[in-house]
Amino acid sequence: MPNRNLAEHDPLEDFQAREITLNGLSKRVHVAGSGPAVIVMTEMPGISPHVARFSRWVRDAGFTVYMPSLFGRDGMVATAEEGEQVMHRACVSAEFRAFANKKGPNQASPVTQWLRALARMAHGECAGPGVGAIGMCFTGNFALTMMLEPSMLAPVLSQPSLPFDDPGGLEIGPDDLTAVGERLQREDLTVLAYRFEGDRYCKAERFAAYSAALGDRFVARILPDTAARKTGLSPFFEKVVASPHSVVTAHLIDEAGQPTIAARDEILSFFKQRLL
Template identity: 45%
Template sequence: MALSDWALSDFTGGGFTRPVYRRGQGPAVIVIHEIPGLHPQVIDFGERLVDAGMSVFMPSLFGTPGKAVTKGYAIRSMLGNICIRREFSVWKDGRSSPIVDWLRALARHAHGTCGGPGVGAVGMCFTGGFALAMMTEPAVVAPVLAQPSMPIRGAKAGSIDVSPAEMACAKRRLVDEDLTVLGLRYKGDPFVPDARFARLSAELEDRFEAVALEPEDAKPDTGMTPHSVLTIHLPTSGPGKDAEVRTIGFFRKRLGLA
């Protein structure tokens, strides 16, 4: 499905203005793309959420919307854009990115537009932790962390890109509102070490649903170490397919569709 089939508009909030693609009917889900940008496999995932009865909002935060993934494109996206832009914090533990304020504003807007019990949000890779930090916005009731890969420093010690205040708010809401956080990764992924999921499990306890896929379940012939659970390396069959099934089911349950 081409992006030309999605409605495009600019959204302003939290000190930033960014383009957002929207499609579908029903309660809202914000799909926050991975490196290198809003590529075709992210769009395909958004389409599957639309087919499952949701209104999908896909912001473009970096890269060229619709451009296919290549190794060179991914490297340029990381080194030439993301690491030096003020809206992202990629190095330090216990600190979320400034763009999360914009995403919270988008969640409020999406909830006001689409209604329902709240909004779902999924971050991927570079943006994987954003969905947890977004929980300071009351509209966000279904956060999914797909291969959360930031911050860079302290990854093997369990660093996360969420501030102590944001974590405290999330923990309080998870208990008070009977919510959970879904986390997805491939075992052995060097960008999402065991310690990061262990930290999330220690912080969120039984409110964190961790899904760790076996590398051999990954979609074959990509020439890359398995990493992108819901997009580039999405398993099309076998036990690994459960990651997407669980994600869509998680959104449907929390958003009142199940």
């Protein structure tokens, strides 16, 4: 894969931009590669050059990547102000549930219904045993909810951050969580999850809640803060995120032997074990 300047806008010219309509809702999805399908869901504040780089790693590992545009400008390097604006719009959007339900149990974001349909469609297009998915940050838990779709076999949760106002919240309804847990056990499947130890948005309480709900089907990886990239961050990550957070994108150190590279390689191996 050619080296790209991650501080510059990524034109995504090696992806096919498709308008895909599912459940009556159309979204742009960037598609590339061949082989079984893997859905890469972007972190805040959108499909950055770092998110696109990760998708290319997945593509080059032998998969067809589906990268839906869920918020922000595709390929952008956001300023702190623009990133905050994108995050604010997503927080008040009817598609997402960014905050805990104080009057009842939490529920998954409505957009996960569309993403489950995307997984079903992608499996039909790409065949293979099933589909993989990774969510990051704002979309971090979505891959777990997508396990309600039978074609989903390989869910990865990278720094799942919702709900913002409940460190132990899981952004999934209790009945759905039970159904997912039963499926994981019945089909001998696991969930991979990653976070930095000092992450302000994905704290230890969240992983503890996942472990309590899913038992040994939830495989947690906690990276030390010292493993996070600290220089050359975009203004949004420098000023707004302001803590080690994005394990396989903005805070990844692209050098052999780094814990973040080991995490990336483990995720690619996980997809290969389940899907190839």
